[in-house]
Amino acid sequence: MTRAMLAEAWRAMGANRLRTFLTMLGMMIGVAAVIMMLAVGRGAQSTVEDSIATMGSNLFIVLSGSSTASGVRIGTGNAPTLTLNDADAIGELNSVGGVAPVSPGSAQIVYGSNNWGTFVTGTTPSYVDVANWTIDSGEMFSDADVRASARVAVLGATVAKNLFEEEEAVGKVIRVRGSPFTVVGTMARKGQSLDGRDQDDTVFIPVTTAQRKVFGSQFPGTVRFIQVKAKTAEAMPAAEREMAQLLRQRHRLSDRADDDFDIRNMTAVANAAAATAKVMSLMLGAIASISLLVGGIGIMNIMLVSVTERTREIGIRIAIGARERDILTQFLLEAIIISLFGSLIGVVLGVGAAAIANAAASITVIVTMGSILLAFSVAAAIGVFFGFYPASKAAHLKPIDALRYQ
Amino acid sequence: MQPSVADATPVVIHTEHLSKQYETEAGPVPALKDVNVDIRKGEFVSIMGPSGSGKSTFMNILGCLDLPSGGRYVLDGSDVSTLNRNQLAQLRNNVIGFVFQGFNLLQRASIADNVALPLVYAGVPRAERERRARDMLARVGLGAHMHHAPNQISGGQQQRVAIARALVNNPRLVLADEPTGNLDTATSQEIMKLLVELNERDGITIVLVTHEADIAAYARRLVQFVDGHVTHDGDVTHLHHARAGVTS
Numbered sequence: 001m002t003r004a005m006l007a008e009a010w011r012a013m014g015a016n017r018l019r020t021f022l023t024m025l026g027m028m029i030g031v032a033a034v035i036m037m038l039a040v041g042r043g044a045q046s047t048v049e050d051s052i053a054t055m056g057s058n059l060f061i062v063l064s065g066s067s068t069a070s071g072v073r074i075g076t077g078n079a080p081t082l083t084l085n086d087a088d089a090i091g092e093l094n095s096v097g098g099v100a101p102v103s104p105g106s107a108q109i110v111y112g113s114n115n116w117g118t119f120v121t122g123t124t125p126s127y128v129d130v131a132n133w134t135i136d137s138g139e140m141f142s143d144a145d146v147r148a149s150a151r152v153a154v155l156g157a158t159v160a161k162n163l164f165e166e167e168e169a170v171g172k173v174i175r176v177r178g179s180p181f182t183v184v185g186t187m188a189r190k191g192q193s194l195d196g197r198d199q200d201d202t203v204f205i206p207v208t209t210a211q212r213k214v215f216g217s218q219f220p221g222t223v224r225f226i227q228v229k230a231k232t233a234e235a236m237p238a239a240e241r242e243m244a245q246l247l248r249q250r251h252r253l254s255d256r257a258d259d260d261f262d263i264r265n266m267t268a269v270a271n272a273a274a275a276t277a278k279v280m281s282l283m284l285g286a287i288a289s290i291s292l293l294v295g296g297i298g299i300m301n302i303m304l305v306s307v308t309e310r311t312r313e314i315g316i317r318i319a320i321g322a323r324e325r326d327i328l329t330q331f332l333l334e335a336i337i338i339s340l341f342g343s344l345i346g347v348v349l350g351v352g353a354a355a356i357a358n359a360a361a362s363i364t365v366i367v368t369m370g371s372i373l374l375a376f377s378v379a380a381a382i383g384v385f386f387g388f389y390p391a392s393k394a395a396h397l398k399p400i401d402a403l404r405y406q
Numbered sequence: 407m408q409p410s411v412a413d414a415t416p417v418v419i420h421t422e423h424l425s426k427q428y429e430t431e432a433g434p435v436p437a438l439k440d441v442n443v444d445i446r447k448g449e450f451v452s453i454m455g456p457s458g459s460g461k462s463t464f465m466n467i468l469g470c471l472d473l474p475s476g477g478r479y480v481l482d483g484s485d486v487s488t489l490n491r492n493q494l495a496q497l498r499n500n501v502i503g504f505v506f507q508g509f510n511l512l513q514r515a516s517i518a519d520n521v522a523l524p525l526v527y528a529g530v531p532r533a534e535r536e537r538r539a540r541d542m543l544a545r546v547g548l549g550a551h552m553h554h555a556p557n558q559i560s561g562g563q564q565q566r567v568a569i570a571r572a573l574v575n576n577p578r579l580v581l582a583d584e585p586t587g588n589l590d591t592a593t594s595q596e597i598m599k600l601l602v603e604l605n606e607r608d609g610i611t612i613v614l615v616t617h618e619a620d621i622a623a624y625a626r627r628l629v630q631f632v633d634g635h636v637t638h639d640g641d642v643t644h645l646h647h648a649r650a651g652v653t654s
Contacts, residue, residue, distance in 0.1 A: 005526075316511075318495070319469070319471060321495055323491070323492050403471060
């Protein structure tokens with residue numbers, strides 16, 4: 001019975017190949033689009049997640065407050081309110097796992113005949129742990145180097161590549177704003193940050209060296225910001241509260257005064273970014289699934305035409321004993337076969353297009369088994385759903401009317 | 407009027423005050439009025455009448471393709487008005503075999519598949535379907551054409567295929583609606599001879615609708631319709647001169 005019906009459906013589809021193909025095309029494009037869009041979304045999501053992973057976990061950034069000079073207020077991070085001592089004090093808090101003060105700046109760096117303009121991060125050795133860096137070769141400068149304001153530097157991967165190319169950097173002397181620094185280590189590549197900046201395009205030097213010997217400062221001992229790592233994710237609210245309390249105390253702020261610092265929860269920022277990427281991914285999928293729906297309507301359309309065209313055939317079948325169920329099954333089977341074949345080809349197209357996008361374009365595209373199964377099963381369900389109305393219309397034809405139809 | 411078959415043989419078709427009217431915008435139009443006909447097993451009955459006399463309507467009701475508006479129709483012991491759609495489908499499948507004027511074969515399927523189709527709906531296994539279709543095609547003289555498509559054979563051969571399809575599920579009754587209407591005289595006679603043979607040798611009950619007297623004369627009993635009434639129910643002797651006139 002089933003075999004005979006499959007053969008029958010096959011014959012019916014073969015009788016009008018172009019139309020069958022065009023109907024399938026709707027399904028193919030729909031399924032391919034869903035798979036492709038989900039892959040693009042998933043790729044974007046994973047790019048964001050990777051950036052978040054490189055950022056370090058449970059992270060706060062404490063920025064110094066805004067400054068007001070002659071009534072002109074300058075943005076956050078400009079008033080010299082945070083000091084190295086503040087950083088040390090924060091490090092003493094129970095809820096805090098690590099602290100790294102940062103005095104940033106930019107400088108032209110020279111090695112031999114190569115030079116490179118880059119970002120200079122004046123910090124302490126704990127920065128490696130707090131901001132989740134990995135040493136590639138050599139080592140991080142030491143606390144002793146920080147105390148001594150030593151002229152030592154650790155290079156980010158981009159800087160190392162631009163200055164040294166394939167050459168070994170550790171032990172070489174580079175010039176930062178003209179003064180010689182010994183390279184003691186290089187960092188492993190980290191990639192893009194959430195905002196798309198190249199995190200590896202930087203040079204790390206002791207914070208004291210940055211303040212005293214490279215950039216100078218009107219306010220010795222102050223830092224632009226402090227990176228703070230809470231002990232655990234659960235400790236983050238406590239850490240934020242305790243830091244605020246501690247800094248207000250240390251800065252002798254009266255109860256009515258505003259904070260002269262700004263604590264930013266980077267994990268929250270990261271989570272927001274991840275959530276955005278996820279919504280984006282869902283939205284792409286939703287938009288693509290509209291094309292699946294359109295494909296389904298295409299199936300219904302063609303099946304309705306097919307039922308009308310084959311009214312007489314249906315009449316003959318009824319006359320020789322087909323039950324409603326037999327007619328229903330016959331047309332439903334055709335709709336299902338069309339949508340199954342269409343979506344199968346759509347899966348191949350979608351996966352292929354994703355592979356091409358991965359190879360040819362710079363965007364990350366990730367096809368998951370889940371998205372394939374989702375697209376496929378939704379397509380099959382649409383085939384049944386949109387095939388059902390025409391099929392039941394065929395099954396409920398009155399025998400005498402169907403037989404007389406010309 | 408005496409039926410040509412003894413009263414002891416079972417009744418296949420029994421109609422009682424059967425009526426049918428079609429609803430139109432101008433009001434109901436009666437097509438059949440108070441039709442009382444009994445047909446017994448093994449009979450060969452011709453139904454004649456001018457266009458619009460109700461003979462086709464009667465045929466459609468007999469074939470369970472249409473339902474009567476009033477009266478009773480008992481087919482092979484079951485009152486058709488009490489049956490649901492599935493049960494009606496089952497009657498069409500294994501009690502009735504249809505032969506149509508336009509052959510009504512499925513053009514996409516081979517001749518063998520056309521003949522086997524009622525068996526598909528009867529749930530007969532594939533091997534047996536093929537065997538019975540083959541046997542039945544041989545029976546109507548088309549054993550060599552099994553795998554042809556319907557449009558590759560002549561009209562007379564197509565009607566033989568249709569007859570094989572009507573017979574393949576061993577029906578109690580064959581209903582033939584103008585079976586020679588699309589055929590030339592010589593082929594018509596061949597088809598009629600086949601039907602006569604099936605009736606006489608295999609005892610198959612046949613009800614034939616035609617408007618040609620010479621075709622109707624092949625039967626042993628004649629039912630004539632005029633304006634929805636049965637005006638004659640009896641032997642076909644008065645038609646024989648028509649048949650003789652054509653065949654000679």
